[in-house]
Amino acid sequence: MTFPTRMTVIVGSEYVRSDPAILADYAVDGCIPVEVAMPSSAAQVAEIVRHAASEQLPVIATGARTKTGIGNVPRGYHYAVDTSRMNRVVAYDPGDLTLSVEPGVTLAKLAEVLAEHKQFLPLAVAFTDKATIGGTIASGVDSPLRHFYGTARDFLLGAEFVTGDGVLAKSGGRVVKNVTGYDMHKLMIGSLGTLGIITRLNFKTFPLPTGVRNWEVQFASLDGALSFRNRITTSHLAPLTVEIMNSEAAGFAGGHQTSGVGGARWTVACGFAGSREVTARYETELNRLAGECAAVARVVADGDDPQKGLVRSRCDYVDSALKANPSATIVKAGVLPSQLAMAIRAAEDAAAKNRLRLAVNARSVGVIYFVFLAGEERGAARSAVLRACAELQGACGALGGQATIPWCPAEWKSGLKVWGPERSDLSEMKKLKNAFDPSGILSPGRFVGDI
């Protein structure tokens, strides 16, 4: 029998966990909380945060805990706020294509609800099987579908959240066009819960495209693959996805067995949708463009759901890489599309110099996921990976872009700059942090610049 804590008063004792075995499940980079609270409402979240703020106890909000490895090691961690009980679809107006959900709704559940009305959210993100919508937004993970649909900031209409001093606030709304007040909800995307704990998210939904077709075109060289990419983006075609990957990445991404055929080392995967007439045009044009770029093989697969099939296997890329090799270190780079080749070559150089294997999965828009894979011996691997990461981050910075390290073994983080070099707008970010979380209890230290 333990003493009733403040958490048991707020959420009820059956929704508080303090058993060490369970607490270990909530670890963030090896840090373990003292208590887990499972609130059922925004009001309870606000009460938890007010209590934590008054006691200066750090709080980390969690969903399905699939992406807690992103960011710096937390400076402190007392309460885990598990949002899994806040899992209601609060409102869904299929006719208006708008949706309002609590953060604990899983992407799988959401997809099911929306599919009933032939709609979806274009978030084919890593860990799609388990992830919650709250964690997906808070971690800011992107999706191959961004090529066509953009990222969450393009379709998040509003949010409700609890600030670090326990104020329940909202911004935006539930209509598709709205400029009333500051767009605070956009700040919730990718901020790892450092500004607020999300309690509600409003989205614009999209009609599920029909007649989805996916193409994989193989090239012997990166130049061939990128030249195909350039031809697609300057054509009148508007594909749903365009990604470039090397053979190592194609392995993780469930690529087709044509990898290696005719010396193929690079694959451009491209998805499109529409009626027979519309996709026939795509096929004709893509065939012509592939021919111009000396493609060595082509594969087409059909499937009506962009979140299944080939797109699905590519959004599992991160999961598969981590599963195959727990010390896989993933570098996410952002560069101008015209610099894709330079950034990829820099990564190849860094890998070769440090005797690492390298998987490359580049989104056509200029966002690249590199995976550095070391051999068996973890001690030697560490220093090789750290060097390769630093070299690649330096190269991306020199191109005017940036590279972060969203996934790596937690114990390696002390030797890495997971968010890259210090940013010139860091003081602006700190001003925001201070406005939202004056006592600094929300996910302390995990974000850019140790925010």
Place this chain on the structure above:
Amino acid sequence: MVALTGAETRDYSRFVIARELRRDTLMATPLLDDLKSLLGVDSVLHRPEELLLYEYDGSVETARPTCVVFPRNTQDVVKIVKLANRYNVPIVGRGAGTGLSGGALARRGGIVIGFSKMNRILNVDIENQQATVQPGVVNSDLSAAVAHAGLHFAPDPSSQRACTIGGNVAENSGGPHTLAYGVTANHVLSLEMVLPTGELVRIGNAALDSPGYDLPGLFVGSEGTLALVTEITVKLTPLPESVRTLLAIFETLDDATETVVDITSGGITPAACEMLDGWTLRAVEAYVHAGFPLDCAAVLLLEVDGTCELAGESAEAVAEICRAHHAREVRVAKDAQERDLLWKGRKNAFGAVGRLSPTYYVQDGVIPRTKLPATLRKIDEIGKKYGFQIGNIFHAGDGNLHPLILFDARDAEQFRRVLAASDEIIQFCIDMGGSITGEHGVGMEKDRLMPMMFTDAELEVMSRIRDAFNPGGLLNPEKIFPSKKGCGEIRSRPLTANGVARA
């Protein structure tokens, strides 16, 4: 009069002419001397007759600045802001002054910074489909400059031939084609800006996914209350291979609105879906001669685009839905000239209405699109109740309404009733789950309505953000946030030039 949530007592303080702030315009202050030596005598306006134009924007508000200055570059802006800090006077940024909520007006007097001399396109990067511009670049000039490469800047407010990209950034402007292409915030990658403290900062990056908070997401649409933007990097969007423009003509308003509901819920996203009611149509036709029918209840101006195959298919699908809702006729523009004429009618509509009435008041409410039929019926009812002619011309596909209430502002009693009618429309939008402004901004026009949307605690969180970047409140004071109640002097609105507004 309707009861407004959180605004039970009508607050007319915004109509009070702040006479104490006017007095300083008569002074040859050291501030003016400093500004003149910084920018040159020609770049500082301060005589009453010079300031007259800058008392106005496209809204019904007015406010006279102390002076208007025209910086040539970012360093000028930094120096102006530092001077303003030294003399403790307000600063307000201004583009072309086409805004519809008083965002660019100097509500507390002070220095208006006009960006018309900072109007250079600094860089066009065709390969990466982006451009970097100064804030004074006119919206349509950028599209014209990149058209040769098959690109354009997608946000297209109706005032796009006058309004500036700096103003678009401040207001997060929309336009007819934002239905498919998104508003300004969806197209801004990075900003260079001068904070009210005089610091120069750059946020975001031309390369995607720069780590950290989405600062551009916050600053775009902050209505010039957080920073003065001095450089903007935007995405450019490929022009579609094929565009089909349709005009669907309806005998009843309900048929037209229900068509919009069915198009939306049917999963078709047209590039644009605009509605004009019969009364507005007749006003527009008399002015523009676009060939609009004079005897119908409403038309939908619809545009679909994409590859030839997709545009053709979508046009047929849209036309089918129109016909299912008893469209009398669905015309398809035969060529670019016909298309331009239809759009000219739409984009000059406010000007056309201005010919018919000494004044009109434009609302900007938003509703869920499924509520369109009920809302238009309600607006009609409200017009009858208050005895005003209300025209409707709006972005139907977004549920973004623009009821135009015609009245004579010289009559103070009419002005009072117009506000009451307008508030009743806005209250209905909110009751439907909507919003008080879709694209015009809160500015000084709707600050008093903010409590209808947000609790005091929520406004307090927003004000913390403002205070974090604009700690002295020098930048664009008394905007967005509800201001304290005043003594209630009603001004009769002076007549403005017609047709300056945008939709």
